[in-house]
Amino acid sequence: MGMTIAEKILARTSGSSSVSPGQIVDAFPDLVMSHTATWRSVDVMERVGATKLHDPDRIAIVLDHIAPAKTEKHAADQQRSREFARKYGIRKFYDVDAGIAHLVLMEAGHVAPGDLIVGTDSHCTIYGSLGALGTGIGYTEVASVWLTGKLWMKVPRTTRIDLSGRFGPGVYAKDLMLHLIGRLGADGCTYESVEFYGAPMSEMSVSERMTMTNLAMEMGVKCAFTPPDAKTEAYLAERLDGRAYAGIAADADAVFSRTVDVDLAALDPMVACPSQVDNVRAVGEVAGTRLDQVFLGSCANAKYEDLAVAARILDGKTIDPGVRFIITPGSRRIMLEAMRTGVLQTLIESGGTLTNPGCGACAGDGGVMADGEVSLSTANRNFLGRMGSRESRIYLSSPATAAASALTGVISDPREIV
Amino acid sequence: MNKLIEGRVFKFGDNINSDIIIPGRYLIHIDPDTLAAHAFEVLGDDYPERLRGFDILAAGRNFGCGSAREQAATALIGLGFRAVVAVSFARTFYRNAINAGLPIAECPALVEAVSEGDAVSIDLEAGAARAGDAVYEFPRVPGSVRRILEAGGLAAYLKAHHRE
Numbered sequence: 001m002g003m004t005i006a007e008k009i010l011a012r013t014s015g016s017s018s019v020s021p022g023q024i025v026d027a028f029p030d031l032v033m034s035h036t037a038t039w040r041s042v043d044v045m046e047r048v049g050a051t052k053l054h055d056p057d058r059i060a061i062v063l064d065h066i067a068p069a070k071t072e073k074h075a076a077d078q079q080r081s082r083e084f085a086r087k088y089g090i091r092k093f094y095d096v097d098a099g100i101a102h103l104v105l106m107e108a109g110h111v112a113p114g115d116l117i118v119g120t121d122s123h124c125t126i127y128g129s130l131g132a133l134g135t136g137i138g139y140t141e142v143a144s145v146w147l148t149g150k151l152w153m154k155v156p157r158t159t160r161i162d163l164s165g166r167f168g169p170g171v172y173a174k175d176l177m178l179h180l181i182g183r184l185g186a187d188g189c190t191y192e193s194v195e196f197y198g199a200p201m202s203e204m205s206v207s208e209r210m211t212m213t214n215l216a217m218e219m220g221v222k223c224a225f226t227p228p229d230a231k232t233e234a235y236l237a238e239r240l241d242g243r244a245y246a247g248i249a250a251d252a253d254a255v256f257s258r259t260v261d262v263d264l265a266a267l268d269p270m271v272a273c274p275s276q277v278d279n280v281r282a283v284g285e286v287a288g289t290r291l292d293q294v295f296l297g298s299c300a301n302a303k304y305e306d307l308a309v310a311a312r313i314l315d316g317k318t319i320d321p322g323v324r325f326i327i328t329p330g331s332r333r334i335m336l337e338a339m340r341t342g343v344l345q346t347l348i349e350s351g352g353t354l355t356n357p358g359c360g361a362c363a364g365d366g367g368v369m370a371d372g373e374v375s376l377s378t379a380n381r382n383f384l385g386r387m388g389s390r391e392s393r394i395y396l397s398s399p400a401t402a403a404a405s406a407l408t409g410v411i412s413d414p415r416e417i418v
Numbered sequence: 419m420n421k422l423i424e425g426r427v428f429k430f431g432d433n434i435n436s437d438i439i440i441p442g443r444y445l446i447h448i449d450p451d452t453l454a455a456h457a458f459e460v461l462g463d464d465y466p467e468r469l470r471g472f473d474i475l476a477a478g479r480n481f482g483c484g485s486a487r488e489q490a491a492t493a494l495i496g497l498g499f500r501a502v503v504a505v506s507f508a509r510t511f512y513r514n515a516i517n518a519g520l521p522i523a524e525c526p527a528l529v530e531a532v533s534e535g536d537a538v539s540i541d542l543e544a545g546a547a548r549a550g551d552a553v554y555e556f557p558r559v560p561g562s563v564r565r566i567l568e569a570g571g572l573a574a575y576l577k578a579h580h581r582e
């Protein structure tokens with residue numbers, strides 16, 4: 001019987017010829033990522049009394065949340081992570097200058113089609129944009145993988161999502177995902193893998209695919225894939241540094257648990273309303289909502305392409321004086337590229353406040369919201385209190401909708417601005 | 419780990435996410451008591467105190483969704499919960515609970531039947547929960563994974579079994 005992408009990856013990494021949904025396997029991940037949570041895994045390792053790592057080259061550490069350190073406690077925790085990396089010779093170590101772990105690892109060529117990657121972050125699903133199975137685990141489990149090289153994994157069922165049509169102007173991958181999350185629900189794909197297919201996929205940029213596999217997490221997925229193709233290969237060619245990879249595709253007779261169809265042409269720009277990601281409305285239904293802050297950031301939508309989309313809308317214009325517009329590039333490389341091309345200049349001239357690359361306001365680090373304030377964010381979560389006061393409210397949108405709304409000071413349809 | 423858990427139930431609805439269970443700003447802590455002091459505080463001033471004195475948490479669909487933060491399970495332990503029963507769990511919470519040594523069961527019928535304060539007993543060995551005269555069955559955690567739970571969590575399991 002044919003296998004889906006997730007099944008193939010779990011079969012390979014557990015040394016099985018085939019696996020099927022529901023089966024529990026011991027898998028050996030190709031990479032285990034930990035971010036700001038690293039010191040907690042170090043703590044577990046010390047409590048266990050262990051001193052030997054299974055394979056330091058399968059470990060990546062990126063200090064991204066609350067970075068640079070904001071309190072002495074953060075500083076001490078980061079110091080502990082740094083010392084651990086030095087002591088054990090972790091070469092894939094990235095300090096507070098690098099940016100958001102997910103983007104940094106992909107940019108650095110540590111993610112390839114067919115890889116199994118686990119990490120201390122639910123949005124590890126983003127690695128599926130390059131054909132890798134990425135999934136989140138806790139810090140104790142990270143320590144366990146450091147020591148033993150393996151972890152138990154349940155083989156998920158796979159939902160197939162078939163796309164057709166073309167995005168209308170002002171509509172992006174973020175809108176597609178908000179639509180899907182609203183339609184299927186926050187638990188619509190719990191413990192499942194998702195694979196995206198259809199004619200529009202070949203036109204979808206790698207950056208858009210990252211947004212898709214990142215946001216898929218908000219339907220409860222274990223992992224999500226945009227199957228690798230020529231675009232993936234072009235992205236990897238610049239980054240993998242000659243490292244060979246096998247490539248991955250589902251078998252023609254793979255078994256999907258269901259198929260969901262989406263016509264891109266029928267989509268409007270979408271907004272997730274407070275305080276659940278599946279509370280989704282077309283932008284027109286909430287247009288006019290007064291905003292105190294617009295956040296252009298996060299692993300979902302602070303890639304170069306995202307910043308460039310916002311800059312095109314804001315070029316030569318000035319944002320509403322009542323709005324704080326916070327721009328947090330996803331990584332150092334993204335920030336450099338946006339400097340070179342003038343995108344940052346445009347965004348800052350429009351009235352934006354630039355912060356250092358990293359998670360920033362998405363994780364409540366800087367850009368914290370006061371009681372009664374309303375924020376529109378390009379991130380992936382709008383949970384109660386996530387960006388500050390429990391009396392503040394968060395809406396989520398694409399970078400285009402965010403930029404259009406920064407201009408007007410109220411939630412606005414980007415199609416009416418462009 | 420105790421295989422028979424008895425006590426009073428506190429009940430939550432659907433989609434309780436891990437940002438609600440323990441807000442991100444407290445993730446610099448890993449100790450159960452400190453985390454418990456801030457658990458669920460976004461729900462209002464009467465939290466988390468309102469949750470003290472209960473033993474079993476019953477919740478609706480998709481409990482623990484969102485962030486992979488392991489402290490969501492640790493905070494519940496700090497609050498004194500000895501088991502969580504839900505209609506369904508988000509996968510990261512499911513793993514984190516096992517790794518923290520917090521027993522969990524997916525048992526929609528029980529959740530539907532109970533109200534706050536009800537006495538419930540959960541037999542992990544038998545895969546059955548009891549409330550009043552009614553008995554509700556639930557799927558047991560798979561065997562290889564149950565060993566982690568029985569050791570009291572993954573760190574304890576590693577300490578007992580990991581050899582370098």
Ligand code: SF4
Nearest residue numbers: 100298299359362363
């Ligand atoms: S940017 Fe936000 S969602 Fe992404 S890893 Fe950082 S905190 Fe998590």
